[in-house]
Amino acid sequence: VKPPPLEYHSPATIDEALTLLDELDGSIPLAGGQSLIPLLNLRLAHPGHLVDLAGIASLRQVTTENGRLELGAMTTHRVVERTLGAQHPLLTAAASHVGFPAIRARGTIGGSLAHADPAGEIPLVTLVSDAEIGLLSTTGERTVGASGFFVGPYTTARSRGELITRIVFPIPPSAWGFSEFARRTGDYALVACAVSLKINAEGITHAAVGVAGVADRPIRLPAAESALLGSRPDPSTIAGAAEIAATSVEPLADIHGSGEYRRRLVRTLTARALEQASGRAVHV
Numbered sequence: 001v002k003p004p005p006l007e008y009h010s011p012a013t014i015d016e017a018l019t020l021l022d023e024l025d026g027s028i029p030l031a032g033g034q035s036l037i038p039l040l041n042l043r044l045a046h047p048g049h050l051v052d053l054a055g056i057a058s059l060r061q062v063t064t065e066n067g068r069l070e071l072g073a074m075t076t077h078r079v080v081e082r083t084l085g086a087q088h089p090l091l092t093a094a095a096s097h098v099g100f101p102a103i104r105a106r107g108t109i110g111g112s113l114a115h116a117d118p119a120g121e122i123p124l125v126t127l128v129s130d131a132e133i134g135l136l137s138t139t140g141e142r143t144v145g146a147s148g149f150f151v152g153p154y155t156t157a158r159s160r161g162e163l164i165t166r167i168v169f170p171i172p173p174s175a176w177g178f179s180e181f182a183r184r185t186g187d188y189a190l191v192a193c194a195v196s197l198k199i200n201a202e203g204i205t206h207a208a209v210g211v212a213g214v215a216d217r218p219i220r221l222p223a224a225e226s227a228l229l230g231s232r233p234d235p236s237t238i239a240g241a242a243e244i245a246a247t248s249v250e251p252l253a254d255i256h257g258s259g260e261y262r263r264r265l266v267r268t269l270t271a272r273a274l275e276q277a278s279g280r281a282v283h284v
């Protein structure tokens with residue numbers, strides 16, 4: 001398997017990359033190549049030009065300001081996994097489930113968001129964290145909330161010629177949980193669940209519950225979130241919310257599992273993620 005004929009470009013700055021993407025017909029960005037190179041080799045993608053982002057140092061910057069974590073799009077899963085546990089442990093936990101160590105060493109956060117696999121861990125956590133995605137083109141910059149970014153399978157709100165430059169995560173609540181089931185370590189999840197809770201002495205004051213692998217994009221589960229709000233995170237609240245999560249999804253079936261099997265996974269994984277979050281709550 002070999003890629004179709006194409007021209008390779010290696011810009012040193014974002015401006016150069018944007019100009020190439022704007023001026024060259026059939027040009028697309030190359031990040032870690034962990035999804036794009038297989039697609040090229042299988043001849044499922046036919047770009048005329050590859051614009052490699054690897055030489056643009058500013059896209060690898062990681063900054064924290066007022067508790068908000070800002071990741072350059074070329075931040076690798078490995079950097080997240082190894083260095084950002086204190087700033088965003090939910091994101092770190094999710095990154096550690098992406099493929100194998102070699103894939104995490106090259107694959108990037110921006111690439112995962114642009115690729116938008118419906119079972120991807122990074123899109124899921126971006127959604128549950130209410131993160132914002134910065135998009136830049138030759139005509140200007142805009143920011144899209146994660147809730148509006150994923151529009152279908154492998155499809156996002158990003159327009160041709162736009163680069164994801166940064167992803168901004170608000171200060172994450174201290175109570176979080178992440179649970180996924182995959183057939184083998186390193187495989188994409190059949191189902192993954194991420195939760196993020198704020199809990200005070202009275203009960204849960206903020207709840208974000210999301211799942212991946214059950215729809216054409218990662219989804220939040222508002223009915224389960226409503227069931228959690230105002231309650232204490234005890235076993236009966238968790239069981240109730242997990243049941244609501246399972247009944248509020250219409251999972252897709254494929255060769256790896258039926259819709260009904262995935263529904264059961266949603267129930268189990270939501271309960272596990274909520275139990276983890278409850279165990280991490282400071283004010284219970």
Ligand SMILES: Cc1cc2nc3c(=O)[nH]c(=O)nc-3n(C[C@H](O)[C@H](O)[C@H](O)COP(=O)(O)OP(=O)(O)OC[C@H]3O[C@@H](n4cnc5c(N)ncnc54)[C@H](O)[C@@H]3O)c2cc1C
Nearest residue numbers: 031032033034035036099107108110111112114120164188
């Ligand atoms: C064996 C294997 C197992 C894997 N398992 C998992 C898994 O369990 N979970 C998971 O989530 N992923 C998994 N992946 C995919 C991996 O996470 C990739 O890192 C990720 O999907 C894409 O990131 P990348 O940096 O490699 O992007 P690339 O492959 O370089 O690019 C992917 C797409 O994004 C576009 N793109 C990249 N960067 C930008 C940008 N900054 N702005 C705009 N567009 C951009 C490219 O043009 C391309 O269309 C696996 C991959 C392999 C090969």
